Amino acid sequence: MKLEEKISLFLWSGGLCANAVIALGLLLSWFFGMGYPSSVYPTSPSVILAGVLAFRPGAIISLGVVLLLAIPVGRILLLGWGYLRRKEYELAGISATVLLLLTVALLLGVRH
């Protein structure tokens, strides 16, 4: 499979996954509410996971949001790996640097 096809498939299935989880959460919240007091919602992975296991719709939507936020990161990983396998070391190096910058941003808690 061409690298372009792989990337396209990844973006497509990642988006579909995130949207399906969010749609499920929204549907459940229609019947059962968010499962949290108003304007409170989970923001850390462990709380989201606990919430999903407890079947709280708010946590299920948040899980979908996390899946969505992971798409760009996964896409860089996939692309970087693809370049590496094709021995295009310059582009693989650039991908690795971008990934490093994203990690720094996450650790520093960068905002707009």
Added chain:
Amino acid sequence: MLLFFISLGAGFAGALLGLGGGMFIIPAVTLGLGVGMHQAIGASIVAVIATSSASAASYVRENLANIRVATFLELATTSGALLGALLASQAPGRLLSFLFGLLLLYSAYGMFRSRNAELPEGISPHPVASRLRMHASYFDRSLDREVPYQVAGATRGFLVMLGAGLVSGLLGVGSGMLKVLGMDQAMKLPMKVSTATSNFMMGVTAAVSAGYYFTRGYIDPALAGPVILGVSLGAHLGSRVMCHLKSSTIRKVFLPLLLLTSLQMLWRGIHP
């Protein structure tokens, strides 16, 4: 439900023009729904990532988004965004808005002059672009033929993207617009390739600040959920339509929006 339809429109327009849809989401939810600014930016970040994923899935498959150009330029946008975010508290916001407005106005003039050009002509390929094998081709459905193109001005394009990253870090707006302009005006890519590649890159620029907004609780699932569903569907439809449009048509939709944003930025710079 209203939120879903606003988002649908934002995703459609964002996918068509390479803008991500954040610039439509923020005013809609702050003015229309009375949502706070932080939550609105949080919603716009998820909207940008959703638009980018949905539209880029088709653009990459259609060879409209150039992944090599994107990889090269992402280095500039992420560095710029990180730098901008670190400098944001010390930056003279009004002066920056004014300068950004001028830059957009100048680009609008450049785009106005080339408004009827369907494809770029007289390109001298840039050595960096040749080395990283960025030159490519795509099948244009509106012209019904394969369009080969070469990439010029890689250094200038890189600098514009550094600026686009900085602007998104400092001002929180308009980076999609600069991305499209950088590829269209500096690197002389066909307009459709510019908007498609901008969409492809945009998710990564947004991801730079996504972590911050998520962990601080600025991404409210009740707001983000409908926004993501609407934007994803809108972007999916928008990317389908875009493949069949002419480059000159996309330019003519882009131009008034560019002019409006530049005036808005100039106003923000003059008015306290």
